Amino acid sequence: MKRSDAVAIGAAAALAVALGIGAGLWRRAAPAPPPEIGGYVLPSPKPLGALALVDDRGAKVAAQDFAGHWSFLYFGYTYCPDVCPLTLVELAEVKKKLAERTPSAALSVYFVSVDPQRDSSERLHEYVTYFDPDFHGLTGDIAQITALANAVGAVFFVPPGQDEKTYLVSHSSSIALLEPSGAVRAIFTAPHDAEQVAADFAKIYARYAGRP
Amino acid sequence: MIVTNVGRAALGLLLAGLACAQAVGAEPSIHVVDAWARATPPGVENGAVYCKIQNQGAADRLVGARSSAARAVEIHASVARNGLTEMHRIDALPLDTGASVDLAPGGTHVMLVGLAAPLVAGEKIELTLVFATAGMMTVEVPVVDARAAPPAHEHEHEHEHHSP
Numbered sequence: 075m076k077r078s079d080a081v082a083i084g085a086a087a088a089l090a091v092a093l094g095i096g097a098g099l100w101r102r103a104a105p106a107p108p109p110e111i112g113g114y115v116l117p118s119p120k121p122l123g124a125l126a127l128v129d130d131r132g133a134k135v136a137a138q139d140f141a142g143h144w145s146f147l148y149f150g151y152t153y154c155p156d157v158c159p160l161t162l163v164e165l166a167e168v169k170k171k172l173a174e175r176t177p178s179a180a181l182s183v184y185f186v187s188v189d190p191q192r193d194s195s196e197r198l199h200e201y202v203t204y205f206d207p208d209f210h211g212l213t214g215d216i217a218q219i220t221a222l223a224n225a226v227g228a229v230f231f232v233p234p235g236q237d238e239k240t241y242l243v244s245h246s247s248s249i250a251l252l253e254p255s256g257a258v259r260a261i262f263t264a265p266h267d268a269e270q271v272a273a274d275f276a277k278i279y280a281r282y283a284g285r286p
Numbered sequence: 287m288i289v290t291n292v293g294r295a296a297l298g299l300l301l302a303g304l305a306c307a308q309a310v311g312a313e314p315s316i317h318v319v320d321a322w323a324r325a326t327p328p329g330v331e332n333g334a335v336y337c338k339i340q341n342q343g344a345a346d347r348l349v350g351a352r353s354s355a356a357r358a359v360e361i362h363a364s365v366a367r368n369g370l371t372e373m374h375r376i377d378a379l380p381l382d383t384g385a386s387v388d389l390a391p392g393g394t395h396v397m398l399v400g401l402a403a404p405l406v407a408g409e410k411i412e413l414t415l416v417f418a419t420a421g422m423m424t425v426e427v428p429v430v431d432a433r434a435a436p437p438a439h440e441h442e443h444e445h446e447h448h449s450p
Contacts, residue, residue, distance in 0.1 A: 155397055204327035246370060264366050
């Protein structure tokens, strides 16, 4: 063995030991992992920022209106005949399951229109209450809907080259969960199964409900 | 067991008679089974029809559809990719020999664009499917309220191959 090789091996061994100690310290300093869900839980809740939306009853909705209860937010549009009704049926089922599993949790479900041009408050009201009488619809200026989407990490857009009456909208398939402070706590990723979402919420609720 | 098989065959024929249509003037090679349409929430303009298409004949393609229940009928696929849900129009849905293709919620479906009237649970609509080779096939489609529980569908492989 050449002398330079021996030095290199020694240096590598020292580095490995240092890294090992470093990793051990890091593990002790890092927070406990959040609950594992079908999606992800934010390590610290993310506030929404200012918002000015309109609900399905024509009432103004600001960011602080999401405070005081847990909120499930799904982005879609009433012109969508397949995935949106499918997801709202699952969310209605989630609400039923949680009424039994976490009866102390106040929940609201919001269907946020990614198509305010066609989805008026009146239309959203007929639509969302068909799935559950307590569901809320949100619409408003496209800039405000975009602000809410940005805040929860959702996207939507109208693919170009479509008819101006029958256009389709591409949108995030995830469901955002806001905690009672009004901040984003978790994102449930598709495909959505009511049992899985309910079980995941129960884990999140058990872990974070006691927080101020 | 023979008796059981006869019983199953009879049940199969009964179900086929209820929910299956065959191309007129062609070999009964394509079967459309378990068709249903989603009852629509009030005020909604569009509907969706789901079914299973079984092809026991030569390779074919579903190239279109029409219905008196809607202004236009299109074949669409909902695609979930990278966390995004998109719906695309499909010009032709390939149906290989022996294929059984599921048109199911959250996937490929028949979109009824511009409904003449809301789709009410318990009612039926007619849907004509147009195949490149097998020609036109009209099926009666029951409207189902999918809020309670979507119609049971077998969770099998999307492409089920039948041995001859």
